[in-house]
Each structure stands twice: as structure tokens, then as C-alpha cells.
Amino acid sequence: MTKEELTHALQHKIDNKTKPTGSLGQLERIALQLGLIQQTLSPQMENPAMFVFAADHGLADEGISPYPKEVTWQMAMNFMKGGAAINVFCRQHDIQIKIVDAGVDFDFPEDSPVIRAKIARGTRNMRHEPAMTTDECQRALEQGAQLVRETSANGCNVIGFGEMGIGNTSASSLLMHKFTGYSIEVCTGRGAGLQDAALDRKTRLLKEVAEKYTTETPLETLATFGGLEIAMMCGGMLEAANLGMVVLVDGFIATAAALTACQFEPEVRDNLFFCHTSDEKGHRLMLSYMKAEPVLNLGLRLGEGTGAALAYPLLVSATKFINEMASFDEAGVSSK
Ligand SMILES: O=C(O)c1ccc[n+]([C@@H]2O[C@H](COP(=O)([O-])O)[C@@H](O)[C@H]2O)c1
Numbered sequence: 493m494t495k496e497e498l499t500h501a502l503q504h505k506i507d508n509k510t511k512p513t514g515s516l517g518q519l520e521r522i523a524l525q526l527g528l529i530q531q532t533l534s535p536q537m538e539n540p541a542m543f544v545f546a547a548d549h550g551l552a553d554e555g556i557s558p559y560p561k562e563v564t565w566q567m568a569m570n571f572m573k574g575g576a577a578i579n580v581f582c583r584q585h586d587i588q589i590k591i592v593d594a595g596v597d598f599d600f601p602e603d604s605p606v607i608r609a610k611i612a613r614g615t616r617n618m619r620h621e622p623a624m625t626t627d628e629c630q631r632a633l634e635q636g637a638q639l640v641r642e643t644s645a646n647g648c649n650v651i652g653f654g655e656m657g658i659g660n661t662s663a664s665s666l667l668m669h670k671f672t673g674y675s676i677e678v679c680t681g682r683g684a685g686l687q688d689a690a691l692d693r694k695t696r697l698l699k700e701v702a703e704k705y706t707t708e709t710p711l712e713t714l715a716t717f718g719g720l721e722i723a724m725m726c727g728g729m730l731e732a733a734n735l736g737m738v739v740l741v742d743g744f745i746a747t748a749a750a751l752t753a754c755q756f757e758p759e760v761r762d763n764l765f766f767c768h769t770s771d772e773k774g775h776r777l778m779l780s781y782m783k784a785e786p787v788l789n790l791g792l793r794l795g796e797g798t799g800a801a802l803a804y805p806l807l808v809s810a811t812k813f814i815n816e817m818a819s820f821d822e823a824g825v826s827s828k
Pocket residue numbers: 556557558559655656657658659660661662682683684685742743744745746770771772775792793794795796
């Protein structure tokens with residue numbers, strides 16, 4: 493079947509369910525997208541996994557976050573003990589959680605159940621030098637892809653991307669600015685909760701950093717302004733799309749990774765579900781730039797993959813209605 497034929501067949505199946513045409517709203521568009529990703533009239537969610545990529549940021553030395561950078565490793569430990577919001581929501585929905593050390597400035601104890609993928613002990617301070625070398629960035633992309641391949645081989649077809657990294661809203665705002673052309677002001681927000689004066693300082697600093705470097709390719713831009721967790725998410729999303737998986741994009745930082753992935757390969761877009769609109773300034777604009785119709789709008793601004801885990805059951809509902817609802821014919825209900 494061509495894509496056009498499959499689209500038509502899926503829409504026909506959806507329209508023949510016992511409901512007024514279009515009345516399941518966005519759930520219908522979700523079911524259609526799931527069918528197109530999986531190339532089937534009966535999409536299924538199998539062995540869902542949530543990756544939480546953790547990394548540190550050299551720019552955190554400039555005081556661009558209200559929290560100290562050791563919160564990155566401390567929260568990573570919390571994830572491993574099961575005590576964070578993402579653990580709670582993953583348990584609620586039977587999503588397997590995987591914590592990845594993409595580049596935390598900490599040595600996790602030997603017996604920690606962390607996935608050891610450390611490329612460096614954080615990025616460099618981009619006020620002075622590019623965050624990563626292109627080689628480091630490429631390795632982070634490849635590592636993300638490798639983790640996704642392994643998960644796919646274990647029967648997972650839906651994968652959430654979340655993160656933890658003090659300072660990572662700064663990297664995300666810079667990537668948004670560089671890839672969309674929107675001003676630093678509209679791309680920069682309070683992150684984990686900056687007050688007004690500190691937000692002004694962050695904005696001025698990000699302007700200075702943005703003006704310091706000119707980059708040509710998506711790889712150079714990601715290496716210069718990104719983060720190791722962002723690069724790993726980006727590589728993971730690219731591979732997940734190549735493998736025909738469903739990709740759950742969490743908040744502002746994960747969306748910046750998705751935006752970057754689309755610079756490498758625009759077709760990735762077809763596999764992405766934008767799970768929620770974060771309260772972080774810039775997120776709404778980045779989502780509309782990507783023509784996204786987010787699943788939830790809960791005023792979250794936590795990260796970790798929480799919005800993705802919360803949206804997941806609605807995607808399951810979309811598969812359930814398209815697979816289990818009776819058609820007008822089957823139920824003997826008159827259609828129009
Ligand atoms: O996901 C979001 O939309 C989001 C918005 C604001 C903050 N965060 C989280 O807060 C941290 C980054 O905030 P900051 O101020 O240190 O750049 C990082 O660990 C993110 O997971 C996440």
C-alpha cells in the first residue's frame with residue numbers, strides 16, 4: 493500500500509467507528525499517525541521504554557540556573573532509587589525506565605543501575621569555547637542510536653525521551669535560536685525557576701554566546717551550543733524513526749533535540765509525538781514552528797520525561813479505539 497492508500501484506509505476505519513465523524517478529535521489524528529508509523533490498520537504499543545539522559549553543562553558555571561550543578565547527579569541517583577516523578581509515572585503506566593549517564597560530572601557507584609555512556613564529564617563552558625568537539629558530539633549521537641537499537645531488538649516499539657541536566661534550558665534556547673532564527677529573547681525562559689533579574693542575566697549571556705560563534709552544519713551547531721544529553725536524545729530519535737518506532741518527545745529540552753534531529757533528517761518528524769506544552773518560555777513557539785499539536789497542556793516544566801509518560805496512556809487509548817471499537821456495520825447502528 494502507498495502512504496496515500498494507507499492514510500485513506502486508516503481514515504476510513506476511523507470514520508466507520510460508532511461515533512459522529514471526527515468526534516474523537518485529536519485521538520483520531522493520533523491513531524492515524526500511529527497507523528502510518530507502523531504501516532498497519534491495527535497499531536499496537538509494545539514494551540514501552542523511557543530513556544532519561546543525564547548530563548552536565550559547562551555554562552552552569554555562569555550561574556544560569558537557580559540550582560547548583562550537583563543536582564544533576566543527585567537526581568540521577570534519585571531516578572535509580574525510584575523516587576522521582578518520572579519513576580512514579582513510569583510505574584503507573586508500566587513503562588520501563590532507563591537512566592543514561594550521557595555526560596554527568598560524577599562517578600556513579602559501581603553497583604548503580606545506570607547505563608554508562610559518558611562521553612565527557614559535562615560540556616565545556618561555551619562562553620569561552622564550543623560545548624563539545626564535533627567528534628564528541630558524533631559519539632553522543634551514535635551512543636543514543638545504539639541504545640535505541642538495543643531496545644528495539646528487545647521488542648520495544650515506543651520510546652520516550654526525557655532528560656536531566658542543570659543548565660540544559662540554556663543549550664536548548666541557543667539551539668532553538670540558531671535553527672529557527674527566533675530572537676534569543678523569545679527563546680529564553682526561567683528554566684528550573686529563575687527570578688526576573690537572573691532571567692535578564694541569562695538572556696544577556698545567551699546573546700553573547702550566540703554571537704560568539706558562526707556554525708554551518710547541524711552537527712557543528714549541535715556541538716557548539718548543545719549538550720551531551722541533547723545530542724544523545726537527538727541520535728536516539730533519529731535511529732528510532734529509522735526503525736519505525738513511535739517517539740514520545742517530552743518538554744522544552746527534548747523538543748530542542750527533536751528540532752535538531754529534524755535538521756539532520758526532516759522525515760524524522762513523521763514519528764514524533766509532542767507530548768505536552770511546557771511552561772518554559774519558548775516551548776509553545778518551538779512547537780508551532782514544528783507544526784506540532786501537543787497531546788497535553790498541564791503547565792509542567794519538570795523534564796525527566798514526565799510529560800511523555802503522562803501522554804503515553806492517551807496514545808494507548810488511540811490504539812484501543814481503532815482496534816476495539818465496533819463499526820457502524822458491526823453494531824447495527826445507522827450511519828449518516
Ligand atoms: O522539560 C521542560 O520543559 C523543562 C523546563 C524547565 C526546566 N526543566 C528541567 O530543569 C533543568 C534545566 O533547568 P535550568 O534552569 O537548569 O536550565 C533540567 O534538569 C530540565 O529537566 C525542564
